[in-house]
Amino acid sequence: MKIFSLLATTCLILFVAPATRAASSGSAFYGDAPDEHHPWAVHDPNRPQPKVVTPGTFSTPEQPGQPPSDAIVLFDGSDLSKWESAKDGGSPKWLIKDGVMQVAPSSGDLRTKDKFGDCQLHIEWAAPKEVKGDSQGRGNSGIFLMGRVEIQVLDSYNNLTYADGHAASIYSVNPPMANALRPPGEFQVYDIVFRRPIYKDGQPVDPGHVTVFVNGVLAQDHTELEGGTGHMGRAKPGPFPEKGPLQLQDHGNPMRFRNIWYRELPARAVEGGTDGQPLTTEATMAKRKEIAAAIRQDAETHANGANAMPQLLRLMESLEYEKDEPTVQKVEQMSGQYLQALKQLAQGSPDQIKAKKDEAKRLGSAFSFLARFKILPADFAPKVEIEQFIKEQGWDKKS
Numbered sequence: 542m543k544i545f546s547l548l549a550t551t552c553l554i555l556f557v558a559p560a561t562r563a564a565s566s567g568s569a570f571y572g573d574a575p576d577e578h579h580p581w582a583v584h585d586p587n588r589p590q591p592k593v594v595t596p597g598t599f600s601t602p603e604q605p606g607q608p609p610s611d612a613i614v615l616f617d618g619s620d621l622s623k624w625e626s627a628k629d630g631g632s633p634k635w636l637i638k639d640g641v642m643q644v645a646p647s648s649g650d651l652r653t654k655d656k657f658g659d660c661q662l663h664i665e666w667a668a669p670k671e672v673k674g675d676s677q678g679r680g681n682s683g684i685f686l687m688g689r690v691e692i693q694v695l696d697s698y699n700n701l702t703y704a705d706g707h708a709a710s711i712y713s714v715n716p717p718m719a720n721a722l723r724p725p726g727e728f729q730v731y732d733i734v735f736r737r738p739i740y741k742d743g744q745p746v747d748p749g750h751v752t753v754f755v756n757g758v759l760a761q762d763h764t765e766l767e768g769g770t771g772h773m774g775r776a777k778p779g780p781f782p783e784k785g786p787l788q789l790q791d792h793g794n795p796m797r798f799r800n801i802w803y804r805e806l807p808a809r810a811v812e813g814g815t816d817g818q819p820l821t822t823e824a825t826m827a828k829r830k831e832i833a834a835a836i837r838q839d840a841e842t843h844a845n846g847a848n849a850m851p852q853l854l855r856l857m858e859s860l861e862y863e864k865d866e867p868t869v870q871k872v873e874q875m876s877g878q879y880l881q882a883l884k885q886l887a888q889g890s891p892d893q894i895k896a897k898k899d900e901a902k903r904l905g906s907a908f909s910f911l912a913r914f915k916i917l918p919a920d921f922a923p924k925v926e927i928e929q930f931i932k933e934q935g936w937d938k939k940s
């Protein structure tokens with residue numbers, strides 16, 4: 542009797558751990574189980590938490606904002622140390638004045654020393670206040686993602702030009718959905734999401750996409766790429782490298798830039814990422830195996846002679862991801878022993894058995910969850926027995 546009294550007490554204490562986790566990040570045996578395209582359950586407590594990013598601040602016409610905490614800053618107004626001449630890799634000739642960089646006409650394009658692929662890019666630019674020229678001759682520059690895809694920079698404010706050459710067009714490919722420019726002289730804000738084309742064995746698996754916001758107004762909505770961009774020629778799809786520099790165009794106009802930063806984006810499903818799109822069955826099963834192994838390993842840390850329940854539940858949880866036969870056997874054995882102890886306690890100490898109600902019901906609902914998703918058979922012996930026991934105790938009735 543003494544052992545069971547100790548058991549009951551230990552159980553209550555040990556149950557703090559899973560309960561705390563449940564309160565903070567969700568519960569096991571709750572949402573729909575993993576399937577062949579989703580390695581995690583719905584509301585899965587094992588799914589990694591998003592990384593914490595301290596947001597920056599928005600710019601005002603006078604003042605650039607602060608970038609978010611994980612941004613890689615390419616230009617903060619102080620120097621051009623992150624840039625080089627695109628012609629020869631030499632020192633950039635563009636000017637820096639009052640916290641902005643300015644195209645020195647005829648000195649050539651600038652490119653970053655950094656090379657990067659998929660990104661969120663923030664960049665602000667201003668055309669000269671004094672309007673000179675028209676169409677493509679007025680306030681022209683360009684932002685070349687990976688040095689290949691030009692997001693047009695142009696003073697398109699009351700300035701007619703061909704639609705696929707407007708500000709925020711994917712130059713020569715797709716016009717922007719809206720012309721949301723401010724008047725010349727004022728800073729324009731571009732927020733760009735870029736996903737490069739991906740090829741495998743020479744075959745396209747993702748054409749790549751660009752999303753552009755101009756001053757907060759959507760201009761490109763996940764627009765599919767057709768390869769790189771160019772002047773007069775039709776773009777042609779083709780493989781991209783993994784990384785490339787960001788390039789800014791010298792089109793002969795004294796355009797100004799400020800507050801340039803980017804954030805690297807996580808890998809897409811087609812290149813081994815696990816979020817954003819349903820995964821292939823192969824990738825899903827590989828990930829599920831990995832999650833199951835980690836949970837089984839964690840279950841070992843819950844091993845406790847006096848109270849098997851935390852370890853047992855964790856092992857049962859691992860079965861959601863991988864129906865590992867030795868684990869099924871261990872679950873069967875541990876739950877069998879637990880039931881035997883419960884039955885003895887019920888016979889010997891009717892008072893103490895009441896304290897086991899929540900725990901026993903939790904085990905019962907875990908078994909019924911696993912049976913519902915066909916992870917364990919509906920007639921799995923410990924499941925049937927725990928359900929029977931719960932009924933006998935009258936714990937299945939709403940109190």
Ligand code: MG
Nearest residue numbers: 681682683694
């Ligand atoms: Mg241009």
